[in-house]
Amino acid sequence: MTQPPPIPDPALPRPPSPRSPFISALASLRLTITLLALSLPLIFFGTLAQVEQGIWAVMDQYFRTPIAWIDLDVISALLPVTWDWSWAVPYPGGWLIGGVLVINLTAAHVLRFRLAWRKLGMQLIHIGLIILLISELITGLFAVEGQMSIDEGSSSNFVEDIRTFEFAVIDPRHPDDDFVTAFPEALVRRAAGNPAQRLSHEDLPFDIEVLIFLPNSQLVSVPWAPPNTPNPADIGRGLQWVAQPRRTAAGTDTQQSVDVPSAYITIHDKTTGQPLGTYLVSEYFDEQSSPQFVTIADHHWPIALRFKRTYKSYTLHLLDFTHDRYMGTNIPMGFSSRVRLVDPTQGEDRIVLIYMNSPLRYAGDTLFQSSFKSDDSGTVLQVVDNPGWLIPYVSCSMITVGMIYHFVRRLWMSAQGGAHP
Amino acid sequence: MPAGFHHPTGRALILILCALGPLAACEDDQISQYHVPRDPIIGTPHEGHDHSVPPPPNPDAAAVPPMMAPPLDPNVPERTLAAMVEHGPSVWFFKIRGPDAPVASQSQTFESFLRSLQFPPLDDQQSIPPTWALPDGWTQQTGDPGSIRFATITIPNDDAPLELTVVPLSLTAGDVFANVNRWRNELNLEPVTPDQLPAVTQQIIVAGQTITLVNFASGDAPTATP
Numbered sequence: 151m152t153q154p155p156p157i158p159d160p161a162l163p164r165p166p167s168p169r170s171p172f173i174s175a176l177a178s179l180r181l182t183i184t185l186l187a188l189s190l191p192l193i194f195f196g197t198l199a200q201v202e203q204g205i206w207a208v209m210d211q212y213f214r215t216p217i218a219w220i221d222l223d224v225i226s227a228l229l230p231v232t233w234d235w236s237w238a239v240p241y242p243g244g245w246l247i248g249g250v251l252v253i254n255l256t257a258a259h260v261l262r263f264r265l266a267w268r269k270l271g272m273q274l275i276h277i278g279l280i281i282l283l284i285s286e287l288i289t290g291l292f293a294v295e296g297q298m299s300i301d302e303g304s305s306s307n308f309v310e311d312i313r314t315f316e317f318a319v320i321d322p323r324h325p326d327d328d329f330v331t332a333f334p335e336a337l338v339r340r341a342a343g344n345p346a347q348r349l350s351h352e353d354l355p356f357d358i359e360v361l362i363f364l365p366n367s368q369l370v371s372v373p374w375a376p377p378n379t380p381n382p383a384d385i386g387r388g389l390q391w392v393a394q395p396r397r398t399a400a401g402t403d404t405q406q407s408v409d410v411p412s413a414y415i416t417i418h419d420k421t422t423g424q425p426l427g428t429y430l431v432s433e434y435f436d437e438q439s440s441p442q443f444v445t446i447a448d449h450h451w452p453i454a455l456r457f458k459r460t461y462k463s464y465t466l467h468l469l470d471f472t473h474d475r476y477m478g479t480n481i482p483m484g485f486s487s488r489v490r491l492v493d494p495t496q497g498e499d500r501i502v503l504i505y506m507n508s509p510l511r512y513a514g515d516t517l518f519q520s521s522f523k524s525d526d527s528g529t530v531l532q533v534v535d536n537p538g539w540l541i542p543y544v545s546c547s548m549i550t551v552g553m554i555y556h557f558v559r560r561l562w563m564s565a566q567g568g569a570h571p
Numbered sequence: 572m573p574a575g576f577h578h579p580t581g582r583a584l585i586l587i588l589c590a591l592g593p594l595a596a597c598e599d600d601q602i603s604q605y606h607v608p609r610d611p612i613i614g615t616p617h618e619g620h621d622h623s624v625p626p627p628p629n630p631d632a633a634a635v636p637p638m639m640a641p642p643l644d645p646n647v648p649e650r651t652l653a654a655m656v657e658h659g660p661s662v663w664f665f666k667i668r669g670p671d672a673p674v675a676s677q678s679q680t681f682e683s684f685l686r687s688l689q690f691p692p693l694d695d696q697q698s699i700p701p702t703w704a705l706p707d708g709w710t711q712q713t714g715d716p717g718s719i720r721f722a723t724i725t726i727p728n729d730d731a732p733l734e735l736t737v738v739p740l741s742l743t744a745g746d747v748f749a750n751v752n753r754w755r756n757e758l759n760l761e762p763v764t765p766d767q768l769p770a771v772t773q774q775i776i777v778a779g780q781t782i783t784l785v786n787f788a789s790g791d792a793p794t795a796t797p
Contacts, residue, residue, distance in 0.1 A: 307607070307608070308607070324606070326609075327606045327607060327608050327609055328606065328607045328608075328609050329604070329605075329606050330603075330604065330605055330606075330607060331602060331603075331604050332602065332603045332604070332605075333602055334600055334601065334602070334603070336600040337600055337602070340600075351602055351604075353604070368660070369660075369742065370659070390657075434742055436746055436749075461605065461607050
């Protein structure tokens with residue numbers, strides 16, 4: 151004999167739905183509060199770190215990473231005592247906190263979603279917030295930003311990211327184009343001062359040992375270098391110049407400057423294992439007009455330490471650069487670049503005027519008039535390729551509409567007799 | 572096992588940490604390889620957008636900014652006396668360009684002027700200008716604020732006075748090869764290769780600094796350049 155099912159008592163609260171405790175935890179408000187609380191120290195220390203570090207280095211170390219390593223040195227800036235601790239402690243990074251927050255918000259909505267007019271405002275706000283967090287992830291992972299510097303009468307088909315660098319080797323055995331092998335910043339830093347960890351690639355006939363790496367440097371001509379300054383270079387431009395370390399640019403510097411790296415590298419022949427010379431490579435050297443070569447088996451391989459390049463399918467030719475100043479002063483009034491845009495892949499060939507607040511949008515890139523060369527001899531365009539550039543506009547619009555809806559609805563409900571919406 | 576591991580929130584956090592852990596390995600440490608076109612230089616479009624005949628490439632344009640060289644009468648033979656010297660974070664350019672004969676007559680005086688250069692010790696790598704002694708009759712005007720010219724030195728001449736310009740630029744403009752070919756190009760002379768540089772330039776040491784000099788005339792025979 152089976153028992154009839156109990157009749158629910160409408161006076162009692164509804165029993166919890168049979169949902170997994172794990173899912174419930176993912177959607178819990180407690181997790182939201184924990185994540186927000188965790189983000190406070192991260193933002194605090196990330197801001198403090200900019201006393202010593204540049205903003206982009208801090209972004210990478212604290213925010214655009216799953217695990218942030220907080221330098222204990224930054225704490226000493228708050229205290230009257232100083233110490234020489236060079237320790238760093240791990241802490242949830244921006245991507246970890248943001249990622250869990252996205253999951254948390256999404257889970258909460260999936261579980262508690264009710265199609266009701268009274269919840270529409272809050273839902274819009276939260277969905278907008280989720281989209282905003284995702285857009286930051288897309289920007290961090292996929293956005294490429296750099297500068298395109300062009301002299302008047304010259305052309306360029308690449309952008310340079312002045313926040314990071316690469317060590318590039320060009321294969322001279324390709325007669326029709328440049329075949330570039332580029333070692334990224336992370337590998338160069340890892341190889342620095344580590345003879346066992348050379349930069350190597352199967353296509354290159356030599357390995358590169360990074361003797362000394364200077365993240366920010368200055369070059370002093372040899373006769374003017376202080377006495378007894380060591381100069382490891384025995385070939386190339388290092389015979390005329392000595393690299394010296396400089397403090398890396400900090401986010402709090404009043405005059406924002408750029409770190410210009412240099413390095414001393416020793417080239418080793420892969421076949422014989424013999425060193426072929428120690429070079430000074432530096433972003434200061436212009437690789438186009440005065441390349442340094444590694445000569446091996448009658449081939450001259452250009453090498454360069456340079457800002458990281460991203461090549462484009464299109465080429466810009468600067469026809470004319472105009473820099474207007476307010477009369478009688480050197481204060482810039484505006485600058486504009488008249489360029490010829492050529493893209494053989496799309497059959498594009500047209501003349502475009504780029505000026506302040508009027509960027510060129512082409513092939514997913516936005517090219518802003520950013521700056522100009524010191525003697526007005528050329529233009530500097532900021533080129534941003536961000537597949538998620540539109541998302542923050544959408545998310546902020548959703549949040550705004552949600553807030554307005556929520557506010558107006560509460561106002562209306564209050565006017566209707568003080569009932570809670 | 573910690574009690575937190577049994578708590579649903581704790582388990583959720585650990586699982587998410589494990590799921591996002593691989594992101595830590597997302598550091599950009601891959602060697603990249605790619606082909607890029609050499610010399611992506613395109614010319615100014617002709618009228619009617621006829622791009623079939625591109626202008627000759629300007630290999631040093633990206634490296635060396637123009638120095639405001641005024642165009643001279645193409646029918647008059649011209650000469651350029653120029654020198655460049657690196658000092659701290661700057662490269663200093665000294666240049667006289669004008670009609671062949673008057674400029675040629677100043678070549679000895681120009682070298683004497685260069686030998687009078689003094690280079691003050693660098694102060695925290697700031698660009699401290701060199702000093703010099705003016706030959707008899709030469710007069711100097713300081714460059715205007717905002718102009719790239721540091722100074723203009725006027726040299727008396729029977730017809731029209733000559734100008735010696737003094738321009739400091741950043742080190743990126745300091746490549747001898749690119750500058751030599753730029754100066755040659757101004758006089759419609761054939762460019763030289765790096766191997767030919769010693770034959771067309773002269774180097775003098777003044778106050779411990781190496782100064783590179785050139786003396787080109789638009790009438791120089793092509794054979795004059797090896």
